[in-house]
Amino acid sequence: MKRFLVFIVAFAFLHTAIQIASGWVLTAFYTPDLYSSAEVVRNEVTFGSVTHLPFIFLMTSASIAYLISQKVGRRTVVNS
Template identity: 40%
Template structure:
């Protein structure tokens, strides 16, 4: 049983080492293709609109609660 535990422990340790090192290598050599990126202001405009609506709603509710 002791040999089995040592085998499983070393197997898991080796597996984790291979996974971490391959992830590190893939990350280090990754070159994104910048020609495929699309810059869009739609997420920014949507976020600003939601933030503005939230601000005015909170101000309106806050003023009603103060009266």
């Protein structure tokens, strides 16, 4: 059980770090297209809604993958 918790915590940490890094890179290299927009530029910014559902699915699939790898990777010890 300890190995499972270490795996899940490390997986969650790495996933979060990669998401933050990719968001930073995408934001840094984003160039808005001001000329193709026919709308008047407003001074307000709107963001989409935040949901934790993809993270929950990711953790569930990581857990299942870990459990499958532990079942498949088990080696039987044969007493000679």
